[in-house]
Amino acid sequence: MNDLSDVAVLMPAFNGQADVERTLASLRETSMVHVLIVDDGSAPPIVAPAIGGMNIDILRMPKNGGIERALEAGMTALAARGIRYAARIDAGDLATPGRFAKQRAYMEAHPRVAALGMWTHVVSTEGAPLFDLTPPTEPAAIRRTMLARTCFTHPSLMLRVDAVIEAGNYRAQYRAAEDLDLLLRLMQRHDGANLPEFGLFYELNESGISATKRRAQVMSTLRLQLRYLRVTNPLDWAGVVKSVAHLLLPYRALRGLKARLLKPASSA
Template sequence: MNDLSDVTVLMPAFNSQAEVERTLASFGETSTVDVLIVDDGSTPPIAAPVIEGMRIDILRMPRNGGIERALEAGVAALAARGVRYAARIDAGDLATPGRLAKQRAYLDAHPRVAVLGMWTHVVSTSGAPLFDLTPPAEPAAIRRMMLARTCFTHPSLMLRVDAVIDAGNYRAQYRAAEDLDLILRLLQRHDGANLPEFGLFYELNESGISATKRRAQVISTLRLQLRHLRVSNPLDWIGVTKSIAHLVLPYRALRGLKARFLKSTSSA
């Protein structure tokens, strides 16, 4: 059996009881899985489902403060409990079998890596396939391309909790881009990598952050790109140009272009 005693699944949730239950039921591991749900002020409060092979705890925020503060509180709670690895997932997304064991084994074997993602199937809310995200796997390629494209799917990540705390934890300074902010700070002292296999079904939801807080997300991303810009790296400038385009073009048009591009590259 793969020991996951030092891993905890970290999932923020707001008014999404059914999605929480469906997401947690998707995990297929050969040992007990610990879960911390951060209930971000849900009404009614999120209830811990009973799922065989899972120990589920809930951290309740006093009021709805957004995913950034929920994740900050969740990581702080895991650090206080001495948890070594935090495995992210969001309500509505689905894990592939053995995801946690694979990520933990990789991090154990690669101590310089503090953030580890996996490739992702992007699906509609009905589960229909839309496109796949297959970002670079190796740390050097990720570091080179980090500002030009999305190199990590946030809900697929496994993070070293102590490294996240040392980097300053999640924070609300860059609204709706809290993952990029954290990752860029982690990469200043650590490596990032992706397992080149699929570990997540990511639900593209019209009510999700990427759609409802799109402008705030793009502005935060652009601020981060300019803050971390390496003037001699052409890929960084490509990333800045893309963010400016996102501010100008409609969300649906950009999503359609992205889906067609990814489908064409995956079938080539």
């Protein structure tokens, strides 16, 4: 039941050895965990730590090309190895125990689901709780609100590898929004869902993509919203307005507002 032989963790990494080791140490499953680290041109190169119950491979990119190309290369490599499910996580984030087994079991029971996320605790780089992300869980609700709000935490996803390849894989066409681009294409033919329980501690880092590439990310999101806009769905229009507001308002102000609105009940 907990066999993970057809699952591989897909983790891109760039110059973050300590973060890689901390994340891998958090992966607690009852079966062997297979990991593919895509080293995106790190200097010095990422080294695979020795961790019991874990088989770790490293795919080295010839130079730093960005997370989009690293994920594309990683997914292509997993497909070539016959891996069925890719479990995403980023260096610095932590998984809850048994996350991958729970996701695999759900996807085995729901063959129409090609992308399965989990609820997420957002924490500071020191581990302090900031807020929680509890997006919709059912495919119909996700499809309805997909362009209005973030319905998936990218590092919490488990993806069907064959469906990702069929949809065109990750790509660099929408910089810093490669996850939304992929998910929108996947959901043309498949479903997306979230397990209604917490599976990830997501580290909100001021040097992360959401902060350092914020304008590119918002512009890419806006382009995707306009491309997939359903003119009769008010929520799609609300998403466009939200993206325009994100272009106009400072990042720290938006982060502070989100933290106040989504603060966990335990810290209220």
